[in-house]
Amino acid sequence: MNKVTIDPITRLEGHGKIEIFLNDEGGVENAYLQIPELRGFERFCEGRPVEEMPRITERICGV
Amino acid sequence: MTKLKLALYWASSCGGCEIAVLDTNEKILDVVAIADIVLWPVAVDFKYHHIEAMPDSAIDVCLFNGAIRSSEHEKVAKLLRAKSKVMAAFGSCACFGGIPSLGNLTNRAEIFHTVYEEAPSNENPSRTVPKTATTVDGHHLELPETYDTVMTLEQVVPVEYFIPGCPPTVDLILKVVSALANNSLPPPGTVIASDKSLCEECYRKKEDKKITRVWRPHQIVPDPEKCLLEQGVICCGPATRGGCGALCIKANMPCEGCFGPPAGVLDQGAKLVSAIASIYQASGEEDVSRMLDEIVDPVGRFYRFGLAHSLLRRKRMTPPGTLSAAKQPLAEVTAR
Numbered sequence: 290m291n292k293v294t295i296d297p298i299t300r301l302e303g304h305g306k307i308e309i310f311l312n313d314e315g316g317v318e319n320a321y322l323q324i325p326e327l328r329g330f331e332r333f334c335e336g337r338p339v340e341e342m343p344r345i346t347e348r349i350c351g352v
Numbered sequence: 353m354t355k356l357k358l359a360l361y362w363a364s365s366c367g368g369c370e371i372a373v374l375d376t377n378e379k380i381l382d383v384v385a386i387a388d389i390v391l392w393p394v395a396v397d398f399k400y401h402h403i404e405a406m407p408d409s410a411i412d413v414c415l416f417n418g419a420i421r422s423s424e425h426e427k428v429a430k431l432l433r434a435k436s437k438v439m440a441a442f443g444s445c446a447c448f449g450g451i452p453s454l455g456n457l458t459n460r461a462e463i464f465h466t467v468y469e470e471a472p473s474n475e476n477p478s479r480t481v482p483k484t485a486t487t488v489d490g491h492h493l494e495l496p497e498t499y500d501t502v503m504t505l506e507q508v509v510p511v512e513y514f515i516p517g518c519p520p521t522v523d524l525i526l527k528v529v530s531a532l533a534n535n536s537l538p539p540p541g542t543v544i545a546s547d548k549s550l551c552e553e554c555y556r557k558k559e560d561k562k563i564t565r566v567w568r569p570h571q572i573v574p575d576p577e578k579c580l581l582e583q584g585v586i587c588c589g590p591a592t593r594g595g596c597g598a599l600c601i602k603a604n605m606p607c608e609g610c611f612g613p614p615a616g617v618l619d620q621g622a623k624l625v626s627a628i629a630s631i632y633q634a635s636g637e638e639d640v641s642r643m644l645d646e647i648v649d650p651v652g653r654f655y656r657f658g659l660a661h662s663l664l665r666r667k668r669m670t671p672p673g674t675l676s677a678a679k680q681p682l683a684e685v686t687a688r
Contacts, residue, residue, distance in 0.1 A: 303367070328364055328421060329463035332458050
């Protein structure tokens, strides 16, 4: 089976990869959008003082 | 004149460094006048295979932003290093680990648990967490490995220049562009900012180097003319490299430390601890204990942008053996 990989996805903010699996006729059988990116803000914000949140969470997305 | 080949890449980052490049406004035309962009995922459509197909050292300069958080970041850093004559760590995350390196106070298993199993917005009864390889409907899919420990760019590849800031200021970016245009880059190893501490370029009056308590932001409205640290507000200025023009200070906010340690300072947090300890008026153990209570979250305050680059590097991994070890042992940390 043929596979088309788009890596990385471009012209957007964020990281991504697309895998498209083709059937024998060349049509799309399945396509997967993968996000190969995780920083863990949900975890490392826990327990930090409230005044740190505007400083830290604005760095989730700088766009 | 042959145009330079320029690559811009983001690893573990927020995209703010890309926006800082765009904040140069019409000066961005100076960049495209001297350089062809061969990779810049946010703005132009080139794929990794285009870079892989290039001969080694085909790229003149790579501005690499973001920390190294996963095997993909490390792989692309090594690929771009091989293809680039000059590698520059662009922004605090690439230089020092940045905010993402606060993740070094935890580890992959804890992050996955919180993000995929505990987060109240998730519906995940099968408790699925990311795997490096999986098969779905007969299709083999792969994801990069998320590391336990966030690293700086220099911890995975040799780096010629460091352009600090969260994000680097437009002035610094234009300085780099001008150096590229005139072929006048400084000696390798240079941090493109001031060599001195932020205090050297801070306009505030410094008079009485004595404090009797530390205030949190909601407890005090600081005098906009006086040194913040002398008012008992923790300002990272004494332990932070200048070059930003004291942007946060002008907004009556303390320096957050995003430019990393100044020249000659090995550990930003230790330097700041030393600065605070030298002005805090403590006459006994009781005062010291009160001071420690007043400084909430010391590691987050003192290493906000630079835990990966610091001597501490990360929280100790426990229990040993149950989680994959940090990429490099602490003993291998060397000073720049």
